Amino acid sequence: xxxxxxxxxxxxxxxxFEHLGPDMGQRALMVIFPDIHGHDVHGLVDSVQRRLKxxxxxxxxxxxxxxxxxxxxxxxxxxxxxxxxxxxPMLAIRAMVPSDLPFLRGDTRxxxxxxxxFGKEPR
Numbered sequence: 001x002x003x004x005x006x007x008x009x010x011x012x013x014x015x016x017f018e019h020l021g022p023d024m025g026q027r028a029l030m031v032i033f034p035d036i037h038g039h040d041v042h043g044l045v046d047s048v049q050r051r052l053k054x055x056x057x058x059x060x061x062x063x064x065x066x067x068x069x070x071x072x073x074x075x076x077x078x079x080x081x082x083x084x085x086x087x088x089p090m091l092a093i094r095a096m097v098p099s100d101l102p103f104l105r106g107d108t109r110x111x112x113x114x115x116x117x118f119g120k121e122p123r
Contacts, residue, residue: 001033001035002044003047003048003051006033006036006044006045006048007048007051010031010052010063010091010093011055013093014059014063016029017029017061018059018061024095025095027094028092029092029094030090030092031092032089032090033045034088034089036089041067041068041069042067042068042069042070042089045065045066045067045089045090046067048091049063049091054107054109057096057104058109060095060096060117061094061096062092062093062095062096062103063091064084064091064094065084066084066089066090067085067086067088067089068085068087068088096117100114
């Protein structure tokens with residue numbers, strides 16, 4: 001699977017997830033890619049997440065990347081903790097929650113989507 005195929009697939013899963021109804025905040029969708037191989041699986045998963053994040057955040061959703069490589073970001077409260085490790089490459093979709101603000105702060109578009117959803121002014 002290539003970048004375009006993964007992005008198209010994740011957009012289709014996003015549309016499906018959005019149709020789950022008003023209680024989607026209690027759900028998460030894990031999309032596992034057991035058949036992608038090669039020397040840059042981590043880069044592929046990270047790239048799909050990075051390229052789709054704004055699109056998902058604009059819709060009140062989060063997309064997270066998981067793989068066996070070293071995560072790009074440390075844990076929020078412990079720099080030695082690497083929370084996004086997984087033996088299989090995958091991407092997760094879930095509804096945005098108020099505690100997501102630290103993951104959105106670096107981007108004005110993301111902060112605007114957060115304010116639109118929660119009505120809070122990020123500090």
